[in-house]
Amino acid sequence: MDRSRRNFCLGAGATTIGAVTVAAMPAAAAAPGAASPRRDGDPAHRWAMVVDVGKCVGCQACTVACIMENDVPENSFRTIVSTYEVTEQGKAGSYMLPRLCNHCEDPPCIPVCPTGATFQRRDGIVVVDNTVCVGCAYCVQACPYDARFINHETQTADKCTFCVHRVEAGLLPACVETCVGGARIFGDLNDPHSAVATLVREENPKVLKPEQGTQPRVFYLGLDPRFQGKVDGTPTLWRPTSQPHSQKEHA
Amino acid sequence: MDNHIVEVINVTREVAWLPWAVQYFFLIGLSVGGLLLSLPGYAFARADWRALGRIALLVALTCGLAAPVALLSDLHQPGRFWHFYVVLRPTSWMWWGSIFIPLYVTVLLVYGWACFREELQAHGRVDSRLAALYRLASLGGGRNDALIRAAGLFALAGALLVALYTGAEVAVVKARPLWHTPFLPVQFLLTALAGAAGLVLLLNRFAAGNDRAVEVRANRLLAGVLGGVMLVGALWLALGLFGLDATHAEALGSVAGSEAWRVTAVWAVAATALPFAIAVAKPAGTGLLTGLIALHGAWMFRWTVFIGGQTVPKTGAGFYDYALPAGPEGLLGIVGTAGLWLFLLIALTAILPSPRRPAPAPARAPRAPAGPVAAAE
Numbered sequence: 001m002d003r004s005r006r007n008f009c010l011g012a013g014a015t016t017i018g019a020v021t022v023a024a025m026p027a028a029a030a031a032p033g034a035a036s037p038r039r040d041g042d043p044a045h046r047w048a049m050v051v052d053v054g055k056c057v058g059c060q061a062c063t064v065a066c067i068m069e070n071d072v073p074e075n076s077f078r079t080i081v082s083t084y085e086v087t088e089q090g091k092a093g094s095y096m097l098p099r100l101c102n103h104c105e106d107p108p109c110i111p112v113c114p115t116g117a118t119f120q121r122r123d124g125i126v127v128v129d130n131t132v133c134v135g136c137a138y139c140v141q142a143c144p145y146d147a148r149f150i151n152h153e154t155q156t157a158d159k160c161t162f163c164v165h166r167v168e169a170g171l172l173p174a175c176v177e178t179c180v181g182g183a184r185i186f187g188d189l190n191d192p193h194s195a196v197a198t199l200v201r202e203e204n205p206k207v208l209k210p211e212q213g214t215q216p217r218v219f220y221l222g223l224d225p226r227f228q229g230k231v232d233g234t235p236t237l238w239r240p241t242s243q244p245h246s247q248k249e250h251a
Numbered sequence: 252m253d254n255h256i257v258e259v260i261n262v263t264r265e266v267a268w269l270p271w272a273v274q275y276f277f278l279i280g281l282s283v284g285g286l287l288l289s290l291p292g293y294a295f296a297r298a299d300w301r302a303l304g305r306i307a308l309l310v311a312l313t314c315g316l317a318a319p320v321a322l323l324s325d326l327h328q329p330g331r332f333w334h335f336y337v338v339l340r341p342t343s344w345m346w347w348g349s350i351f352i353p354l355y356v357t358v359l360l361v362y363g364w365a366c367f368r369e370e371l372q373a374h375g376r377v378d379s380r381l382a383a384l385y386r387l388a389s390l391g392g393g394r395n396d397a398l399i400r401a402a403g404l405f406a407l408a409g410a411l412l413v414a415l416y417t418g419a420e421v422a423v424v425k426a427r428p429l430w431h432t433p434f435l436p437v438q439f440l441l442t443a444l445a446g447a448a449g450l451v452l453l454l455n456r457f458a459a460g461n462d463r464a465v466e467v468r469a470n471r472l473l474a475g476v477l478g479g480v481m482l483v484g485a486l487w488l489a490l491g492l493f494g495l496d497a498t499h500a501e502a503l504g505s506v507a508g509s510e511a512w513r514v515t516a517v518w519a520v521a522a523t524a525l526p527f528a529i530a531v532a533k534p535a536g537t538g539l540l541t542g543l544i545a546l547h548g549a550w551m552f553r554w555t556v557f558i559g560g561q562t563v564p565k566t567g568a569g570f571y572d573y574a575l576p577a578g579p580e581g582l583l584g585i586v587g588t589a590g591l592w593l594f595l596l597i598a599l600t601a602i603l604p605s606p607r608r609p610a611p612a613p614a615r616a617p618r619a620p621a622g623p624v625a626a627a628e
């Protein structure tokens with residue numbers, strides 16, 4: 001995958017340089033009413049992830065790797081593997097669903113941001129500039145996936161960045177790198193030969209909450225429709241350590 | 252049951268809009284409501300609305316000044332508030348809010364000054380050490396109905412913009428079905444009016460000489476507004492219940508199974524129907540009760556929308572727990588804003604004490620017919 005990525009870069013280099021100068025102007029003079037312009041990143045790529053649910057063993061290695069890589073504060077998660085016990089006709093089994101920011105193609109978290117701290121790079125990665133963010137949490141409300149939270153160390157909005165710092169260095173996101181079962185596949189949708197582009201093209205993967213119109217760029221293979229939206233079940237007993245445990249209601 | 256799902260591991264997202272936000276939406280709503288109620292007496296110079304208008308103006312000013320403090324405190328980086336003012340973000344209702352709020356508060360202050368100028372002038376004529384200050388504050392003038400009307404119309408425009416943005420800001424959040432309804436802005440405005448009428452009733456009792464005519468008028472207003480609240484609430488429920496509208500059905504579905512939400516619903520109906528019935532049956536002598544319930548109803552509505560709304564997970568099962576923290580991110584925020592409001596009220600009523608009714612006769616005159624009218628209802 002890495003090789004194909006580098007090859008693709010070579011071809012797109014010339015266009016990229018042109019695009020930078022052209023795109024810089026409308027971005028600087030963003031007129032009222034204009035949609036949030038994308039900036040930074042290389043438009044030659046469109047980073048995406050395919051999660052093969054059947055290969056996830058629920059070990060949470062990705063959860064831990066993300067916390068270590070990104071210094072995520074206690075009780076907060078940029079990614080987590082939601083784990084469910086599913087009973088069908090008296091037989092119980094487990095269902096694992098890795099969750100993270102979907103780096104949506106039409107992300108509702110961006111237009112609501114009153115400062116422009118949240119923006120989408122031209123390679124599709126949605127990021128927060130935490131030197132600009134005022135911590136108003138409007139984006140936290142607007143994300144349909146509960147992917148965002150307020151980081152209490154920076155007091156700003158925080159979320160998965162696809163490990164943009166690693167991707168820019170030609171590395172895989174920490175969760176992908178560490179995944180035991182090989183359930184997380186990362187790559188460039190713009191590269192027709194990449195694993196993600198092939199899977200998306202050939203395997204017809206699903207996305208979470210498609211009715212929200214967000215066009216997620218995290219795809220799922222083997223996604224059970226019962227887990228596509230808000231899960232109808234008995235909620236987890238896990239609670240942040242700052243909160244007391246108490247009886248939770250059933251949905 | 253044969254088939255069921257138990258969530259074993261998932262994340263609990265804490266509320267990100269804190270009780271500060273509830274306080275903000277409550278106070279700014281009361282301010283807008285107070286302003287609207289003050290207009291007939293001042294901007295349109297209707298003498299019979301003047302006494303009620305004066306109390307409503309106190310509501311508008313005290314709540315309008317306290318509200319932005321609560322809003323600022325809801326930011327996790329309050330020191331960066333100026334970041335709103337160095338960008339153009341027209342896609343964000345919150346950004347529009349950052350323009351509308353200072354506009355509204357400014358025109359509200361000008362309007363308040365224009366309305367109170369007559370009183371400032373009167374205080375300036377009294378032989379006291381502060382008289383010079385009052386004369387300065389009145390800028391050497393008195394009542395000027397044209398000025399009051401112009402300022403009042405600007406303040407009305409500001410209030411409508413604030414009502415629009417506060418409603419739209421929450422209603423556009425598609426990710427939360429409970430918020431994503433065109434009814435929400437209307438419900439915010441109506442409950443704000445009810446809360447403002449309630450606060451007028453309370454202040455009439457405690458801070459403005461307990462005027463019967465004001466009480467009856469405010470109670471009638473309250474009944475009318477609460478009627479509207481019930482109507483809109485019923486419409487929302489009907490759309491959801493009968494599945495006439497997908498978003499409303501989804502909103503209802505997300506909470507219908509919960510015992511706590513059912514209790515809240517019964518509570519909300521009681522907090523609307525009860526003061527409505529009392530205000531209709533006996534508008535005189537009940538202002539303290541109806542006022543308190545209406546004010547509490549307006550607050551509860553916002554608490555339920557914001558804190559309750561955020562305890563509905565977007566992807567996870569069931570509900571998130573919420574326990575009110577004791578610190579600034581919880582109880583202290585509520586008590587603090589209430590304290591600030593009380594301070595503003597005491598300061599304002601100290602500077603501008605309610606005018607002693609100069610001649611008892613005209614003040615009592617409207618009282619006399621109030622009795623039979625009340626009895627007639």
Ligand code: SF4
Nearest residue numbers: 101102104107109143
């Ligand atoms: S998943 Fe949420 S935070 Fe991520 S891009 Fe989509 S809307 Fe924004």
Ligand code: SF4
Nearest residue numbers: 113133134136137139
């Ligand atoms: S919390 Fe930060 S990133 Fe999110 S909407 Fe507010 S300013 Fe923008």
